[in-house]
Amino acid sequence: MRLTVNGNDYSFEGDVRMSLLDLLREELGLPGTKKGCDHGQCGACTVLVDGRRINSCLTLAVMHDGDEVTTIEGLADGDDLHPLQSAFITHDAFQCGYCTPGQICSAVGMLGEAEAHGPSHVSANLGDTVLTRDEIRERMSGNLCRCSAYPNIVDAIADVAEVRS
């Protein structure tokens, strides 16, 4: 199988049981994506596949032949950090940092979903979604932070999304 990760092409043959997460970490040398629960409950393994955020632990690598994957390693432009990476630093949006790659990849996907006017569970009106802090909290609920840096994570994302507090 072949896939593109952060703009680089890879080909791989191996165990069909391998998750996309294990492929990234163990075979392709991209350990930025983290393994937390390995059961789709914590969001630490969140990556973007063809622009959509997914849990890379709950998908088989072999099912992604030809796909384009973006991990935390692929968000910066050289030495210029992605705006969300900078915002997480500015707002001190972590303590231990283990969930951070997943939080940031998830936030990239989330902002795209919101831009496409996808509603959420807390949207009062299904037809006209405006990104608020409550919306950010709900839309980021698939990413757990055991250090509970949530207020600063919301600050960082709201800053990039230009949400008024």
Added chain:
Amino acid sequence: MRMFDYARAADESDAVTRGQAEGAKFIAGGTNLLDLMKLEIEAPETLVDISRLAMTEVAETAENGLSIGALVPNADLAAHAEVRARYPMLSRALLAGASPQLRNKATTGGNLRQRTRCVYFYELASACNKRVPGSGCPAIDGFNRNCAVLGTSDACIAAHPSDMAVAMRALDAVVTVRGADGVKRDIPIGDFHRLPGETPHIETALNPGDLITHVTLPPATPARQTYRKVRDRASYAFALVSIAASLTIEDGSIAKVKLAFGGIGTVPWRDPEVEAMLVGKAPSPTLFGEAADRLLAAAVGHGHNDFKIALARRLMVGTLSALASGKLGDEVQA
């Protein structure tokens, strides 16, 4: 995870042919199946990858309904403009389920087949009639807080976990499957999920190799609709009790009502008698309370989940009262 053979289906016909093999399972989003395979609760000999088949469209039907391809992701279905406008309870139900990452992968067909979250089903060291038929049901006298109070049997009290299927049950969706013989057949969603009875390991009306191709929603009718879900956390948790409700009031009385419930049943729960006793009457908390008593007359708690009976009653009365007064819900136009 046990070893398996992997095959990517070339088309629907190829999928049903491969799907008939002993020990074969379809995989699409994989969000439930792979979780269960990691725990070796599921150990298919062959995985037939159907994720690249063409069943990805949401299309108008000739009867002004909506046809939803089995591979439409939960996120896309929730955000679809026609679903939001004409079947808002379905959007709301989908958005109340799982997390955004999971909804981006989980499919319409897969969601209909997701398996229970009963703790004993997940605990390999314990008995479970769903996992090992005939081994017993420790939930009945054990930790049963998330278990069902309606539709249970002496063999199983596991609750059905889906939010989407509850809304589809209220909307009278029809599930179309392609059988091993290549013939398509329609299964009303009320017949799709099976009560546990003595065979709780048989969860749906599907035969081996049956492929869900699409789900059809009948034409929308003017109503106020909502989906409300009570759970342990504000987000990203399974329902303790949920309700999908559609209410149409004309000239001060209830013209149409559709109600389905999650969390309380072994299958997405709907009771036509409850709806019948509401039609033609003026909405009031008293009336809704009487209907809720009817809904829950046969409910049986098993200790930890006793609270679900009172909670379901309050949720039903509160939701219908708020819908009737216009304080809650999304309006569906003609």
